Amino acid sequence: MAQSYGKAGKYVKNIGKKQVYIKYIFILISIILSYIFYEIYIIIPSVNFYLKVVKNVFGAFSIGSLLSMFIPLFDDKLDIKIKNAFNGAKGEQEVQNY
Numbered sequence: 001m002a003q004s005y006g007k008a009g010k011y012v013k014n015i016g017k018k019q020v021y022i023k024y025i026f027i028l029i030s031i032i033l034s035y036i037f038y039e040i041y042i043i044i045p046s047v048n049f050y051l052k053v054v055k056n057v058f059g060a061f062s063i064g065s066l067l068s069m070f071i072p073l074f075d076d077k078l079d080i081k082i083k084n085a086f087n088g089a090k091g092e093q094e095v096q097n098y
Contacts, residue, residue, distance in 0.1 A: 008096035009089030016085030023072040023082075030069035037062035 041058040044051055072078060 009092035012085050013089035016082050019082045023078060026072050027069045030065050034062050034066035037065060
């Protein structure tokens, strides 16, 4: 008879949870960076040409970081890793119950 060390599938399920956390932390960081760049964009005055360029660069960074939050939402490889981790945990639990 096989020996059981802890709950079946716990480690693999934690890997899946970690991938989900990474996904949402990346989205949160993107939103925070977008807000910071937008605030800098608002603060910089448009007095001369160089300040307008700097201001527009921060505006572009703000839009870019806001758009980067969609990367993990459409990342199929990450979704497959998460799905495989949870399916693996479920399989381990079924084997233990058998």
